[in-house]
Amino acid sequence: MILTILRIMYLRxxxxxxxxxxxxxMPVIFFSIFAxxxxxxIATGSDKKLRIGLVCAEPTLVATDLREFLEANSSxxxxxxxxxxxxxxxxxxxxxxxxQDAQNSGRFDLIIKLPCHVPTDEADDPSTVTLVTDGQNxxxxxxxxxxxxxxxxxKQAQAFAEKFxxxxxxxxxxxxxxxxxxxxxxxxxxxxxxxxxxxxxxVPMTPAEAFRESKTGQxxxxxxxxxxxxxxxxxxxxxxxxxxESVSPxxxxxxxxxxxxxxxxxxxxxxxxxxxxxxxxxxxxxPRIAMYAAGIAVLFLLFSxxxxxxxLLEEEESGTLDRILVxxxxxxxxxxxxxxxxxxxGGVQISVMFLWAEMIFRIQLWKHLDGFAVMTVCxxxxxxxxxxxxxxxxxxxxxxxxASVVIILSMSAVGGSMxxxxxxxxRMKEIGKWTFNAWALDGYQKVFWYQSPISSLQTEVTVxxxxxxxxxxxxxxxxxxxxxx
Amino acid sequence: MTETPxxxxxxxxxxxxxxxxxxxxxxxxQLFPGELLGFFGPNGAGKTTMIRCISGLxxxxxxxxxxxxxxxxxxSGTARLGLVPQNLAVYPDLTVQQNLExxxxxxxxxxxxxQERIAEVLDWAALKDRTRSLVKTLxxxxxxxxxxxxxxxxxxxxxxxxxxxxxxxxxSRERIYTMLDxxxxxxxxxxxxxxxxxxxxxxxxxxxxxxxxxxxxxxxxSELVRQTIGRPHRVFVRFDQPYLKELPAFSFDxxxxxxxxxxxxxxxxxxxxxxxxxxxxxxxxxxxxSFGLQDVFLELTGRSLxx
Numbered sequence: 001m002i003l004t005i006l007r008i009m010y011l012r013x014x015x016x017x018x019x020x021x022x023x024x025x026m027p028v029i030f031f032s033i034f035a036x037x038x039x040x041x042i043a044t045g046s047d048k049k050l051r052i053g054l055v056c057a058e059p060t061l062v063a064t065d066l067r068e069f070l071e072a073n074s075s076x077x078x079x080x081x082x083x084x085x086x087x088x089x090x091x092x093x094x095x096x097x098x099x100q101d102a103q104n105s106g107r108f109d110l111i112i113k114l115p116c117h118v119p120t121d122e123a124d125d126p127s128t129v130t131l132v133t134d135g136q137n138x139x140x141x142x143x144x145x146x147x148x149x150x151x152x153x154x155k156q157a158q159a160f161a162e163k164f165x166x167x168x169x170x171x172x173x174x175x176x177x178x179x180x181x182x183x184x185x186x187x188x189x190x191x192x193x194x195x196x197x198x199x200x201x202x203v204p205m206t207p208a209e210a211f212r213e214s215k216t217g218q219x220x221x222x223x224x225x226x227x228x229x230x231x232x233x234x235x236x237x238x239x240x241x242x243x244x245e246s247v248s249p250x251x252x253x254x255x256x257x258x259x260x261x262x263x264x265x266x267x268x269x270x271x272x273x274x275x276x277x278x279x280x281x282x283x284x285x286x287p288r289i290a291m292y293a294a295g296i297a298v299l300f301l302l303f304s305x306x307x308x309x310x311x312l313l314e315e316e317e318s319g320t321l322d323r324i325l326v327x328x329x330x331x332x333x334x335x336x337x338x339x340x341x342x343x344x345x346g347g348v349q350i351s352v353m354f355l356w357a358e359m360i361f362r363i364q365l366w367k368h369l370d371g372f373a374v375m376t377v378c379x380x381x382x383x384x385x386x387x388x389x390x391x392x393x394x395x396x397x398x399x400x401x402x403a404s405v406v407i408i409l410s411m412s413a414v415g416g417s418m419x420x421x422x423x424x425x426x427r428m429k430e431i432g433k434w435t436f437n438a439w440a441l442d443g444y445q446k447v448f449w450y451q452s453p454i455s456s457l458q459t460e461v462t463v464x465x466x467x468x469x470x471x472x473x474x475x476x477x478x479x480x481x482x483x484x485x
Numbered sequence: 486m487t488e489t490p491x492x493x494x495x496x497x498x499x500x501x502x503x504x505x506x507x508x509x510x511x512x513x514x515q516l517f518p519g520e521l522l523g524f525f526g527p528n529g530a531g532k533t534t535m536i537r538c539i540s541g542l543x544x545x546x547x548x549x550x551x552x553x554x555x556x557x558x559x560x561s562g563t564a565r566l567g568l569v570p571q572n573l574a575v576y577p578d579l580t581v582q583q584n585l586e587x588x589x590x591x592x593x594x595x596x597x598x599x600q601e602r603i604a605e606v607l608d609w610a611a612l613k614d615r616t617r618s619l620v621k622t623l624x625x626x627x628x629x630x631x632x633x634x635x636x637x638x639x640x641x642x643x644x645x646x647x648x649x650x651x652x653x654x655x656x657s658r659e660r661i662y663t664m665l666d667x668x669x670x671x672x673x674x675x676x677x678x679x680x681x682x683x684x685x686x687x688x689x690x691x692x693x694x695x696x697x698x699x700x701x702x703x704x705x706x707s708e709l710v711r712q713t714i715g716r717p718h719r720v721f722v723r724f725d726q727p728y729l730k731e732l733p734a735f736s737f738d739x740x741x742x743x744x745x746x747x748x749x750x751x752x753x754x755x756x757x758x759x760x761x762x763x764x765x766x767x768x769x770x771x772x773x774x775s776f777g778l779q780d781v782f783l784e785l786t787g788r789s790l791x792x
Contacts, residue, residue: 319570323636326540326568327591483542 018402026406033413037424049077050140053102056082056114057095062155063114069151070112075143081111099132103279104450106442109133109140109422112148130275134449135288136422145274290364290448291441293357295417297350298379298440302411304349305387306404308342312388313397321482331483335392335476339384346380363448371447371454378464379440385471386436392478411435439463490517491553493674494539494643499548501534508534510698511548516643516674521665523689524678525778527786531698532678533571536645539676540568552643567641569633571648577621581612581631584620585638592639602638609664610634626657633664637673644668646677650684662688682778692778696786710776713784716747720757723770733760747776 013019052070056063059082070078081098095113102108113130129148133141312334315321324334354372358365365372390407394400412418414428415437421429432438443460446452492515501509508531516522526532537543539550552565575584585606589599607613610630620628633649646665650658662684665675669690679685685692686706694702694709702709710717720735727741734757735744746757754773761768 317572319572319574320576322537322540322542322570323568323574323588324591325542326566327588328593329591 018398022402022405026409029406029410030413033410034419037413037419037428049075050109050137050143051107052076052078052140052144053081053099053108053111054078054114055080055095055098055102055111057092060114065155066112066114066148066151069154070144070147073147076147079108100279103132103134104446104452104456106422106445109137110144112144128273128275130277132277132279135278136420136449141276145276148274288449289357289361290354291420291445293353293361293363294375294441294444294448295412295420295437297353298383298415298437299408299412299417300353301346301349301379301383302386302408302436303404305342305346305383306390306400306408308345309338309387309391310397310400312338312391313394313400316482317397325483331479332476335388335472335479338391339388339472339475342387343380343384346383347376350376350380368447368451371452371457372444374454374457374461375440375443375447378443378461378468379436381468382436382440382464382471385468385475388475389471389478392475392481412437414438416441436464436467492516493518493553494676495549495551496535496539497549497551499535499538499545499550501538501543501545503534503543508698509538509545512695512698512700514693514700514703516676518642518672518674519669520674521669521688521690522674522676523685523692524676524695525680525682525685525692525782526678526695530695530786532695533647534698535695536568536647536676536678539643540566540645565642567636567639567644569636569644569646569649571651573620573628573632575620575628575631575635578619580617580619581607581623582616584631584635588635589638594639599638602640606634606637609637609667611660624657626653626660629653629657630661630664633661637668640673642673644673644675646675648679649677650679650681658684682782686778694782694785701785702781706778706781709778709781713781714747714776716749716776718748718751718754718773718775720746720748720754720761721770721772721774722761722768723772724766725769726766728764728766730765732764 013023054063054067054070067078067080070076081102099111099113102111111132113132129152131141131144131148312321315324321334325331329337354363354365354376357363390400390404394403412435415421415432415435416424417437421432421438421441424432429438439460443457443464446456446460450456494514494516496512496514499509499512500507503509512531512535524532524535534543538545576587579587582603585603586599589595589602594602607616610633612627612631612634615623615627620631623631629649629652633646636644644665650661653661658681665677665688669675677689691705692702692709693700702712704712707717721743722735722745723743724741728737728744729741732744735746737744748754748757758771761771
């Protein structure tokens with residue numbers, strides 16, 4: 001008897017290709033999607049590089065050096081944001097615009113605003129390197145902070161070493177050098193420091209030679225993934241070149257960190273601060289939650305929309321559709337009415353999700369109500385058309401259920417409803433652009449994260465409404481099978 | 486001098502190829518006001534295809550379908566049609582009243598008129614006390630009656646019913662035919678397809694038999710019997726042993742254990758019985774009955790299975 005029951009199950013499975021698809025093909029599809037995301041997306045020892053935008057108000061040598069230094073790091077992909085590649089100066093307004101534009105484009109994990117100069121002695125004004133983040137990729141901030149620290153440590157050490165070398169060539173002893181290297185208030189003229197032990201410099205090459213070699217990358221302390229660990233910047237300079245405490249200059253400034261996450265900035269760099277700025281964080285409580293709300297809302301919107309559109313197939317199976325078609329309602333009325341119903345329901349569904357997010361997580365819905373409304377209307381319109389097209393293409397409700405599970409889950413995985421798009425590789429992001437999820441999430445991201453004006457949603461609105469129109473028209477075309485058999 | 490009635494629905498040489506085969510091969514038919522036409526045929530004969538063509542859900546490849554002079558694709562034509570699909574084409578999650586309201590609105594009836602019509606059809610379909618019940622809680626017969634009620638709110642001049650009595654008990658079936666009789670009495674033309682021979686025989690004013698996409702018989706039952714079998718009545722005799730002698734007017738089967746004889750009227754019956762009285766072996770069974778639709782149907786369509 002058990003075998004007979006087993007045989008019934010086997011026969012039903014064998015005779016049902018849709019179930020076979022869900023049982024055997026679906027897991028493989030999902031495995032492939034997630035494997036593609038995780039193997040090529042998140043920096044897990046793969047070729048995923050952090051995308052860094054560089055902007056410099058004044059084209060200076062230090063800017064070029066820093067860029068070269070960053071480019072030498074295999075984990076970073078640097079792009080200059082300056083017009084004409086650093087050949088022209090930028091005013092503050094242009095610089096701000098470039099940074100904001102680059103950040104809103106979503107093409108960069110971090111933007112580095114370079115200083116116009118680097119102080120080489122006490123007389124120079126202190127300067128600041130600003131790391132502009134959108135808060136999405138905290139790993140990028142930590143890594144770049146360390147790398148920039150390393151660069152300025154090298155610069156400072158190189159400057160000191162060259163000075164030391166020139167002084168040595170000029171016949172000064174170490175005491176003199178030490179004296180000159182120390183700040184006057186730390187080491188008053190009356191107090192002559194103890195000379196350094198000669199063995200400290202017992203090396204076969206000059207400091208300048210050694211630091212030139214540093215550009216090969218061997219100076220950076222990295223973990224097994226090639227990521228520079230915050231707090232280990234002292235390892236950047238070989239210990240043999242680390243000056244003793246008594247000789248070490250005592251002019252380090254504290255790096256500021258305005259990131260709400262409150263990352264600890266390490267690295268003592270003379271008069272060069274690293275400032276982390278998150279323009280969104282200053283005026284937002286919880287922008288990331290808005291993204292999750294949007295991701296989940298779009299995923300469930302797609303499911304509920306196809307579920308509602310499936311009523312059309314139910315009506316076909318029961319004959320209700322025939323009865324309606326014989327009435328005064330035409331195909332346009334039926335498809336249009338269903339579309340409108342799904343659209344309104346979808347709009348309410350997203351609104352409920354965001355209202356809840358506002359109540360519990362304070363996503364500042366009221367502040368971004370206009371952008372939210374625009375994106376919700378566009379997203380609901382696109383998903384309604386998609387659902388109607390699916391319903392008109394499928395022959396039965398079972399077919400629609402199977403197809404929608406496969407398509408919606410795939411779209412959601414690739415489009416960012418399940419895994420944030422910023423951890424995906426560029427290729428995965430490009431593929432994601434074939435999904436509603438990606439466009440909708442990009443739009444909501446602009447609204448809630450970047451706090452961009454409605455005008456910045458032009459692309460997302462065009463794509464979503466365009467899709468809504470095209471898919472809606474296709475649904476209308478395919479629905480003619482009900483009218484003419 | 487009697488006036489020839491004007492047909493409310495006319496089909497002229499309608500052809501339709503459906504799913505790779507010719508489902509209708511030049512069907513011509515007329516339906517008159519107040520008529521209850523039974524459309525009868527084996528499975529796959531083309532009944533549903535014809536109903537879908539008449540209702541405008543399928544477009545004929547050739548031929549013409551007209552309702553009171555205007556082609557059915559015309560809005561004014563379709564507005565006069567009511568369709569009762571074979572399945573329960575109502576919303577089970579809505580109440581009886583709500584179903585009637587939505588289908589009435591879809592037919593263009595609204596406001597006070599709609600409420601009056603709903604009250605009328607609730608009474609007509611004997612569903613007055615179940616107005617607020619969800620359809621899924623109704624019995625099969627009630628659901629069937631509601632299925633029909635939803636199609637008459639706009640008072641159609643032609644009502645098409647595709648097997649309206651499938652799966653209902655005799656009481657509900659009787660009620661449904663009473664409802665249809667009331668409709669025809671008001672002048673509506675009703676065309677129904679069914680497999681219930683007795684319903685067609687006893688209830689329909691006219692019977693059309695369709696087979697392989699062609700109308701093979703059209704008329705009242707007595708006319709069909711006359712057209713297909715020739716004589717309306719039959720005497721059937723059975724013997725326990727083969728009867729080897731000749732029996733005038735009777736035709737034997739191969740084993741010669743039974744014989745049958747067709748007669749024009751019951752007046753011939755005494756003569757036939759007189760012949761049977763003189764037989765050497767007394768028949769074990771004598772059966773006299775009138776030919777019915779099943780005889781006509783099998784005569785016309787044969788005994789081979791369809792589909």
